Amino acid sequence: xxxxxxxxxxxxxxxxxxxxxxxxxxxxxxxxxxxxxxxxxxxxxxxxxxxxxxxxxxxxxxxxxxxxxxxxxxxxxxxxxxxxxxxxxxxxxxxxxxxxxxxxxxxxxxxxxxxxxxxxxxxxxxxxxxxxxxxxxxxxxxxxxxxxxxxxxxxxxxxxxxxxxxxxxxxxxxxxxxxxxxxxxxxxxxxxxxxxxxxxxxxxxxxxxxxxxxxxxxxxxxxxxxxxxxxxxxxxxxxxxxxxxxxxxxxxxxxxxxxxxxxxxxxxxxxxxxxxxxxxxxxxxxxxxxxxxx
Numbered sequence: 575x576x577x578x579x580x581x582x583x584x585x586x587x588x589x590x591x592x593x594x595x596x597x598x599x600x601x602x603x604x605x606x607x608x609x610x611x612x613x614x615x616x617x618x619x620x621x622x623x624x625x626x627x628x629x630x631x632x633x634x635x636x637x638x639x640x641x642x643x644x645x646x647x648x649x650x651x652x653x654x655x656x657x658x659x660x661x662x663x664x665x666x667x668x669x670x671x672x673x674x675x676x677x678x679x680x681x682x683x684x685x686x687x688x689x690x691x692x693x694x695x696x697x698x699x700x701x702x703x704x705x706x707x708x709x710x711x712x713x714x715x716x717x718x719x720x721x722x723x724x725x726x727x728x729x730x731x732x733x734x735x736x737x738x739x740x741x742x743x744x745x746x747x748x749x750x751x752x753x754x755x756x757x758x759x760x761x762x763x764x765x766x767x768x769x770x771x772x773x774x775x776x777x778x779x780x781x782x783x784x785x786x787x788x789x790x791x792x793x794x795x796x797x798x799x800x801x802x803x804x805x806x807x808x809x810x811x812x813x814x815x816x817x818x819x820x821x822x823x824x825x826x827x828x829x830x831x832x833x834x835x836x837x838x839x840x841x842x843x844x845x846x847x848x849x850x851x852x853x854x855x856x857x858x859x860x861x862x863x864x865x866x867x868x
Contacts, residue, residue, distance in 0.1 A: 750789020
């Protein structure tokens, strides 16, 4: 097979990771041709990433303007030249040396051309940084299990012909839900493979909350779309609350409790139940604010 490995980068040291991926490709006998393309989304910190260009079949480019998580994936796909596209987030760590092989084997399945294959995102068992407890706890307790049924773009394999006709929504510029919305809008099948990567790019509690706000803001335009509500649990709960005419009461309670909730979520021992309530309250508040603007 021929394979394009596409890595969107932003302020992250990818040198050793790319070297590892490159070696796995070189050693894989089923790969006849491959390339690795890394696009920096206008990174301000480049580390030694330019050195990856010394590897055969590897391309590295720093974009002059930040274009966002959706657009950079589309741009990487457009720049690729081989039949299969393997997208991998830059802040990853290899778990097993058969990582590439597992994806290649999936292409031999019946109906593989119509299928997007994706694997789990897992986290280190221990996190010694108390400023990053929320991301680690939510990722390892909720996100990892959720991806058994919900597509994640952390790493996935798709045939180029299918990606060319099923792009990420470039109106989504910031973090959050671009992958879920991609899976909902496409007509493709999605298959979960037991082929994990470790997510090592933990964010501080404060940054994780900021990204959560951006992610939920991305959902506001979809709160009335039945198909999207069906696939996103947060929107489903929001719709139930609205149907029961409880939005105003929830909003009042959220405004009262928000400072205490945020204080807990920024602490060294955040509670996941409070984080889930925070997301729900935030959804209702942001939707209420948007309605006022109309």
